[in-house]
Amino acid sequence: MFTGIVQSMGRIVRLEPRGGDVRLHVDTAGLDLSDVQSGDSIAVSGVCLTAVTLATHGFAADVSNETLSLTTLGKHKAGDPVNLEKALRLADRLGGHLVSGHVDGVGKVVSVTPDSRSQRWTFEVPTQLARYIASKGSICIDGTSLTVNEVNGNRFGVNLIPHTVEHTTFYTRRAGDAVNIEVDVVARYVERLITGQEASRIDETFLKQHGFA
Incomplete structure (x- = not known):
């Protein structure tokens, strides 16, 4: 989870084709990665990605075709700026709102x-x-x-x-x-709760109409 409070602006170093999808390399500029480990999540312009390799001032993440097609990451090129945020810790201030990093x-x-x-x-x-x-x-x-x-x-x-x-x-x-x-x-x-309640009412009506309730 994230808060939507951008911690740093980085830049895309390169998009490396790998077996049909892409490995994205990001220069994180001033973002402190000392508390980030391989496997941790970092939001890149709102997209939650998993850091697979780390450097002092950067990281790489694999980006699937699904993510490339449903977000703007597939249209980016080397040198483009991106918003960066490390994953939320339980002790952090929630300055924005709860953000999943799953772009709609x-x-x-x-x-x-x-x-x-x-x-x-x-x-x-x-x-x-x-x-x-x-x-x-x-x-x-x-x-x-x-x-x-x-x-x-x-x-x-x-x-x-x-x-x-x-x-x-x-x-x-x-x-x-x-x-x-x-x-x-x-x-x-x-929406899910409302949809579920409506479905329950329909099921109850159906059962009553057919003598099962």
């Missing part, structure tokens, strides 16, 4: 508008994800925990303060760019 889909930047010293960003997501996004709820974009301002169909808006823009890959983003989207896991569980 790819959205895109619609517009960026100045708002005093901040910026108002509008994003568009696939229709099947829009129902999980609520005003004043949480959303994770490229591994960054953000608060939703408003929702309009399959578009939603957020405010980014200067610190967030300067210390994440948002400073490189422009209208039309693709971004990784992870919806709030709480919304997923709520």
Whole structure:
């Protein structure tokens, strides 16, 4: 698990084809890896990856075709910046919200508008994800925990303060760019509970209609 609080910006060193998928090599810049071991999880622009090799200022992770096709990692190239966050420890502060690192889909930047010293960003997501996004709820974009301002169909808006823009890959983003989207896991569980309750009511009605209850 992660918090969506980006700890450092790194850069992709190279994407090495391996047997049909890819080994991703990342320069972690200022991220301290002294407490990271092989097999630990690191979020790369919101995608939970397992570090298979470690260096002083970098690591490598294997990325499956499934991950490449469902996230923006498959479109990255050497030199591209990425947001980095080490896995959450139980004693850590939860400054953002609970993030799994399992990207739900790819959205895109619609517009960026100045708002005093901040910026108002509008994003568009696939229709099947829009129902999980609520005003004043949480959303994770490229591994960054953000608060939703408003929702309009399959578009939603957020405010980014200067610190967030300067210390994440948002400073490189422009209208039309693709971004990784992870919806709030709480919304997923709520849907599951509601769906389960509806299914139970249908089963109970069926049994009563046929004299089994």
